[in-house]
Structures are given as C-alpha cells and as structure tokens.
Amino acid sequence: MAKAKVIAEIANAHMGDPGRLRELILAAARSGANGVKFQWFHYDSLAVPDFIHYQTYIDLFIGKQQWAEAVQLAKAAGLEVWVDVYDEWGVGLLAELESQVDGLKLPTTVLQSLPLIEALHRFDKPLLIGVSGWLEEEMDSQLSYIRSHFKGPIVLMHGFQGYPTRTEDSNLSRIAHIKQTYQLEVGFADHEDADHEMAVDLPVYAYLLGASVIEKHITLNRAEKGIDYYSALTPEEFGRMVDKLRRAECVLGSLEIKESERRYLEDSSLKIVSRTELRPGEMITPANICYKRSSMPDALMARNASVQFPVIATAAIPANTPITPGKVKAPKICIAVICRLKSTRLRRKALREIHGIPAIERCLMNCLAVPGGYEVVLATSDLPDDQPLTAFTLNHQVKVVTGDPDNVAARMLSVAEAAQADIVVRVTGDNPAISPEMLQLLIDRHLVSGADFTYAKESTMGTVGDVFTVEALRRLLHYSNPLTHAEYLSFYFFNNPTLFKINAVDLPAEWVHPEWRLTMDELQDLELFEAIYQALDVGARPLYFEELKAFLQGHPEMAERNRGIQVKWRDDTELVKELNEATTLKKRP
Known part of the structure; x- marks a missing residue:
C-alpha cells in the first residue's frame, strides 16, 4: 500500500486573521503534513443574512490577496494545497490560483449543488469527496454524475462530520466496503474529540484498514476554543499522529517479500540431501534424496525438487551430503536403433x-x-x-x-x-x-x-x-x-x-x-x-x-x-x- 497522504485541515482555525493563517501553515509543515486544506467562500455568496451563522462567515472572511499569499507560503514550505470550494466566489478564486492548487474537495454538504460541480469539473484536479452520511443509492447517483464530469483521480472520504463525534460512530469497517464497492481510493476525515486518546490513533487504524488519504484538523492552541477547535490537534499532537502513521506504513510494508525475510528463508529452509551414496551418472529422484537443514549456501532447495528433478549426478555424492547445482545436470536422452544385416531368416531385412x-x-x-x-x-x-x-x-x-x-x-x-x-x-x-x-x-x-x-x-x-x-x-x-x-x-x-x-x-x-x-x-x-x-x-x-x-x-x-x-x-x-x-x-x- 502507498504511503498515507496527510492533509492538515486548517478550515476556519485562522479565525479570519491572515497572521494566524500563516502560523497554521508553518505549523502544518513542521508537523510533517503533506499538504494543507483551505476553505474558500464569501459570506454573501454562501448564505443570506437571516442564516444563523451569517455574521460568523463575515468574521471569518479572508480576501483574495491574503489567500494568494497563503498559497505561496504553503508551496514554499513544501506543502500541497487542497481547497474546499463552497460557492461561486470560491470558484472564481480557484480560477485565479489554479496552477498552484493541487486538489479539490467536495464536502458532503455541497454534493447537492450540481451547478457548483459543473463549475469545478473544468479544473481537472484530483478530487476528494465527502461521503459520510450518504446512503449507497444516493452515492450511486452522485458518483455517476461526478465520474462523468471529472477526469482526475477521485478519493471517497469516509468519516463522521458531526460534533461531537462518538468513537463508536467512526465505523471504520466501511472503508474496505466503500473501496470494494466503488473501486476507488478511500480516505478518512474524522471529528473525534481531540482530547480523547483515539484522536491521534483513529487515523492510524483507518490507514491500516485501507485509507490512503488522512485529513485532520489542526489548531495552534485548542485551549483558546476558537472556530473548529473541537477535533483539531495541536502541532505537537499532529506531529505525533504523523509519526505513528509513518511507523504504520513501515509495519504494513508492501506485497513484496523483504530481502531480509528471503535471506532468512534461504538460510533456514530445508535443502536437498543425498539419502544414499550416489554414483556419477546415477539418476537422482525423490526416492534417493531427503530434506534437511544445511549451511551450504548453494545447496538445492527442497521446495524446488518437483521442478528440478529428476537430475543426473555428475560426480560421486556421499550419503547425507547436500546436493549442489555443480554436482547435477538435467538428463540427456537419446534413442539408439540397434541394427545389423546378419539375419538368416529374412536376409538383409533392414534394407527391404x-x-x-x-x-x-x-x-x-x-x-x-x-x-x-x-x-x-x-x-x-x-x-x-x-x-x-x-x-x-x-x-x-x-x-x-x-x-x-x-x-x-x-x-x-x-x-x-x-x-x-x-x-x-x-x-x-x-x-x-x-x-x-x-x-x-x-x-x-x-x-x-x-x-x-x-x-x-x-x-x-x-x-x-x-x-x-x-x-x-x-x-x-x-x-x-x-x-x-x-x-x-x-x-x-x-x-x-x-x-x-x-x-x-x-x-x-x-x-x-x-x-x-x-x-x-x-x-x-x-x-x-x-x-x-x-x-x-x-x-x-x-x-x-x-x-x-x-x-x-x-x-x-x-x-x-x-x-x-x-x-x-x-x-x-x-x-x-x-x-x-x-x-x-x-x-x-
């Protein structure tokens, strides 16, 4: 399995302050994240004044110039830039900064906006799709439409998005199910209580169960209880999570057999040993060999006997001796037609x-x-x-x-x-x-x-x-x-x-x-x-x-x-x- 892509979700932890936004970007880089994710919106494009959080959106708003500077800082710090786009204003900003944006995310709450999806598909970017809470028949319909409009890679992001998130609502078993059902990569974005020990470990479990993208909120100081603080890890906690993920990658490994493992097998496996004394030219078959451990490095391996045998001994091999390739060869066969012309009953019959x-x-x-x-x-x-x-x-x-x-x-x-x-x-x-x-x-x-x-x-x-x-x-x-x-x-x-x-x-x-x-x-x-x-x-x-x-x-x-x-x-x-x-x-x- 590939290494986990870790995305630090800044969301609204910047509190509308460009200075805090810069600190969060640098903290994400120091913590070992592969990328950061921003949320781009304009209060008037996202909501009407009667919406309960309308004033909050005003307070959180950051202008285009500040976002452009934030993107440049992230790229300079070696981070990928991922963006949640919520409205037409965000689409316009994306158009201006397209070359510096590595990928997009469609949160679960905007999947119903077909105009927004149509506006985003022309950017041809990798796409994260939040699928938490959607029934499979709803996902089938939405994915069919998205797949027909987006050419780039698609990753389905599992993870309960509500506050507070109970540990038992993590439902990690769905990772493998979603991956198998839709034949797409799957990621994990949770909102576990950041004070709970599982907040650091859940992403590791998700990775081991098949999640290739890990998205996690980050904050400078959770004690300040700003916006999106509940499930956000501090830089120190975020770094600990990344460290555990990298160790999990090492443990999980790959489908390839490690050289050290293979070497141990070669050193400890059974070798082919002569059961009896073998004469030069004698045919060696499973009947006159046995399998024992030996330190002779080039002795024939027992597991290859069915492929290699029968063979012919090219030299004398004492009993209880490991058999090496240099002492055997594949048998060569010829057909000898024995004929003379001395027959008395039917003279010179071979020439008839x-x-x-x-x-x-x-x-x-x-x-x-x-x-x-x-x-x-x-x-x-x-x-x-x-x-x-x-x-x-x-x-x-x-x-x-x-x-x-x-x-x-x-x-x-x-x-x-x-x-x-x-x-x-x-x-x-x-x-x-x-x-x-x-x-x-x-x-x-x-x-x-x-x-x-x-x-x-x-x-x-x-x-x-x-x-x-x-x-x-x-x-x-x-x-x-x-x-x-x-x-x-x-x-x-x-x-x-x-x-x-x-x-x-x-x-x-x-x-x-x-x-x-x-x-x-x-x-x-x-x-x-x-x-x-x-x-x-x-x-x-x-x-x-x-x-x-x-x-x-x-x-x-x-x-x-x-x-x-x-x-x-x-x-x-x-x-x-x-x-x-x-x-x-x-x-x-």
Missing part, C-alpha cells in the same frame, strides 16, 4: 522396402517422431557387411555409430558417449512400426522412477523399446565384460534385481494387443507391413500406433498373415533356460 521405403528408414522416421525431440542414433557394427546401414542418416537427422558386432551393451555405450547422453532408449531395427507414443511414455516413466532399466510388462510385439540409464550399462560392463549373450541385453537386468533397479510399466490397455505381431523376422512379416502401408498409403512419414491400431481393428484379417510365427526368446524353452542361466551374474568373491 515397405511401400517403397527401406524398413530401417521407417523405423528411424518413427523414432524421430517421439514427442520429446530426442537425438536418434543408428548403432550398427564396424564390419564391412553392415556398412550399407551407415548411409541412413535421413538428411543428417540421424547420427550413425559403428562398434562391437556382438556386444550390444558396448555399442549402446558408444552411442551414449557420441550423443553425450545419460539415458538410452533401445529400439531394434527390425521394428519398422515402433510407436512414438509408447516410447515417450516409457521415457517419462523411467525419469519418474529413477530406474536402471524400464520396460513394458505387456505390449504389442514390435511397438516398444526399453530404456536404460547409461550408468547402469557401465556398471554391467564393468561387472562382466565381454557379455556372453549381449544380444539379449534385457535378460541381464531381469535376472539381477539386486544389482539393478527395474521398472515394469503397465501400458494403457488400448495399446496392448498380444495377438498382433508387428516385428519383422520372416517373409510373412514383410508381406503384412507391405499390405498395411500400401492400404494406408504411408509415404515418407511416421506411422503412429493410433492410426495403425485403427486400421488393424477395422481389418482383423490382416493380422492373420503372420500369426503363429515362433518367437525364439519367448517360445524356445531350451534357449530361455540357457539365457536365464548365462545372464544371472555370479556374486564376486
């Missing part, structure tokens, strides 16, 4: 065309379509027979890495190093219809789990890959290298659950069709793909699983073309037994 485009290119296009936009690497061997595969860069969208012909784990590690990746998604090149949607789901689940290896429990054959954390591949190769059955890499993870954290993912039921075979090992597989891609007229673009699924569900006879083909690693029980035994790593002595 499906509706005019090689099968390996179909696979690569689908990998490039994974929503995360990950780098795709074709991983083949360094043997001459596999060299034709190195041409499939798809206009340099795909990187090609050659390596160990037999050790798939070592080849995947070469892919990770070439791509500077921390996580590798393995796709086999004999799956031309690999699903971009399913790969993205497996990546997302892998990141959340912090696993070493993520796979789908059940799937449609040929549509999914699996996900490895590179650190786990290094650990596996360090444990057993060379791997005797590297082609069946996932078995090393399945059969060693104490060494590796495995994450089995349930795919959405609509994606799981075990009766379909969408991999390519036999001629019947190739014929099925050719029929599908021709029917859908799939050119050089990815084929998403949703489109493929809709077609096969509409043409169930298609899936019969390759049904019944044996899957070696699943259906050959002797091979499965051999694989399980060979890939179960023996504990080191």
Whole structure:
C-alpha cells in the first residue's frame, strides 16, 4: 500500500486573521503534513443574512490577496494545497490560483449543488469527496454524475462530520466496503474529540484498514476554543499522529517479500540431501534424496525438487551430503536403433522396402517422431557387411555409430558417449512400426522412477523399446565384460534385481494387443507391413500406433498373415533356460 497522504485541515482555525493563517501553515509543515486544506467562500455568496451563522462567515472572511499569499507560503514550505470550494466566489478564486492548487474537495454538504460541480469539473484536479452520511443509492447517483464530469483521480472520504463525534460512530469497517464497492481510493476525515486518546490513533487504524488519504484538523492552541477547535490537534499532537502513521506504513510494508525475510528463508529452509551414496551418472529422484537443514549456501532447495528433478549426478555424492547445482545436470536422452544385416531368416531385412521405403528408414522416421525431440542414433557394427546401414542418416537427422558386432551393451555405450547422453532408449531395427507414443511414455516413466532399466510388462510385439540409464550399462560392463549373450541385453537386468533397479510399466490397455505381431523376422512379416502401408498409403512419414491400431481393428484379417510365427526368446524353452542361466551374474568373491 502507498504511503498515507496527510492533509492538515486548517478550515476556519485562522479565525479570519491572515497572521494566524500563516502560523497554521508553518505549523502544518513542521508537523510533517503533506499538504494543507483551505476553505474558500464569501459570506454573501454562501448564505443570506437571516442564516444563523451569517455574521460568523463575515468574521471569518479572508480576501483574495491574503489567500494568494497563503498559497505561496504553503508551496514554499513544501506543502500541497487542497481547497474546499463552497460557492461561486470560491470558484472564481480557484480560477485565479489554479496552477498552484493541487486538489479539490467536495464536502458532503455541497454534493447537492450540481451547478457548483459543473463549475469545478473544468479544473481537472484530483478530487476528494465527502461521503459520510450518504446512503449507497444516493452515492450511486452522485458518483455517476461526478465520474462523468471529472477526469482526475477521485478519493471517497469516509468519516463522521458531526460534533461531537462518538468513537463508536467512526465505523471504520466501511472503508474496505466503500473501496470494494466503488473501486476507488478511500480516505478518512474524522471529528473525534481531540482530547480523547483515539484522536491521534483513529487515523492510524483507518490507514491500516485501507485509507490512503488522512485529513485532520489542526489548531495552534485548542485551549483558546476558537472556530473548529473541537477535533483539531495541536502541532505537537499532529506531529505525533504523523509519526505513528509513518511507523504504520513501515509495519504494513508492501506485497513484496523483504530481502531480509528471503535471506532468512534461504538460510533456514530445508535443502536437498543425498539419502544414499550416489554414483556419477546415477539418476537422482525423490526416492534417493531427503530434506534437511544445511549451511551450504548453494545447496538445492527442497521446495524446488518437483521442478528440478529428476537430475543426473555428475560426480560421486556421499550419503547425507547436500546436493549442489555443480554436482547435477538435467538428463540427456537419446534413442539408439540397434541394427545389423546378419539375419538368416529374412536376409538383409533392414534394407527391404515397405511401400517403397527401406524398413530401417521407417523405423528411424518413427523414432524421430517421439514427442520429446530426442537425438536418434543408428548403432550398427564396424564390419564391412553392415556398412550399407551407415548411409541412413535421413538428411543428417540421424547420427550413425559403428562398434562391437556382438556386444550390444558396448555399442549402446558408444552411442551414449557420441550423443553425450545419460539415458538410452533401445529400439531394434527390425521394428519398422515402433510407436512414438509408447516410447515417450516409457521415457517419462523411467525419469519418474529413477530406474536402471524400464520396460513394458505387456505390449504389442514390435511397438516398444526399453530404456536404460547409461550408468547402469557401465556398471554391467564393468561387472562382466565381454557379455556372453549381449544380444539379449534385457535378460541381464531381469535376472539381477539386486544389482539393478527395474521398472515394469503397465501400458494403457488400448495399446496392448498380444495377438498382433508387428516385428519383422520372416517373409510373412514383410508381406503384412507391405499390405498395411500400401492400404494406408504411408509415404515418407511416421506411422503412429493410433492410426495403425485403427486400421488393424477395422481389418482383423490382416493380422492373420503372420500369426503363429515362433518367437525364439519367448517360445524356445531350451534357449530361455540357457539365457536365464548365462545372464544371472555370479556374486564376486
């Protein structure tokens, strides 16, 4: 909230004496007021002789020249000049001194004078409007008219104006109500008995409740009991009120969080601490961290864990150690398409065309379509027979890495190093219809789990890959290298659950069709793909699983073309037994 604008209401405390008027202006300045407010009127323009206070108005009258000198004195003292205008004479004086007047006030008693309002609107000044005692329907009508005639800022001034004012008539709760109802700034102008302790405190309460302008009567000596003395504060009391208001401003503050408060929070808040020892390259997730207080200034804050994690450890982090930004990084992910040309059942199957485009290119296009936009690497061997595969860069969208012909784990590690990746998604090149949607789901689940290896429990054959954390591949190769059955890499993870954290993912039921075979090992597989891609007229673009699924569900006879083909690693029980035994790593002595 902005600082309170404090206006010293001189009103008629000058008693018609220009000398006393000058003293009041200087007293207001010394007391810390931001501005003074005068009342301009001429007795004959304001009342007729039969009015009970007509003679008083004569006694209080100050001429134009004296007012001009008073305005100059106020401006020289650094005060704003605000004016109550009651009649045509006051309008005329305002016209003469317009450039030195900062704002106007319409007291509650003159709001009924439409001619006066029309005369004042041309001055385009900020406007205080006394609204005490007006019903809301009356205020609605008056404000509608005033808003349509005045262009400057409008402040509605709350505060009981009668004498004597009882403390319980202050009704400060209306400040927030008026502010909300009319969407205007609200001020406070009260007439509390100046001898009451609340006379100094009420404006402070009003400010804390939302009043941005405080208007208060000032007098040189209340004991003299001159005009408007009842609620007027002496200069000393006025200064005390201003001091309390300034302290209230300090206490109220603003919506901004203070630097000292933020610093305390940073120093005392919980930090992210390793729950266990973390290896370089290991994925850090909420499962292997905890939250504790730490004096390490740059340790990651617990409140940011949901935004920052998962991350990869870039260095060894002992257990119970605060984790700093320099020891972690965001994981980089790549997709490794593992492919060779050594197939005996369907020779050089990766180069066989499906509706005019090689099968390996179909696979690569689908990998490039994974929503995360990950780098795709074709991983083949360094043997001459596999060299034709190195041409499939798809206009340099795909990187090609050659390596160990037999050790798939070592080849995947070469892919990770070439791509500077921390996580590798393995796709086999004999799956031309690999699903971009399913790969993205497996990546997302892998990141959340912090696993070493993520796979789908059940799937449609040929549509999914699996996900490895590179650190786990290094650990596996360090444990057993060379791997005797590297082609069946996932078995090393399945059969060693104490060494590796495995994450089995349930795919959405609509994606799981075990009766379909969408991999390519036999001629019947190739014929099925050719029929599908021709029917859908799939050119050089990815084929998403949703489109493929809709077609096969509409043409169930298609899936019969390759049904019944044996899957070696699943259906050959002797091979499965051999694989399980060979890939179960023996504990080191």
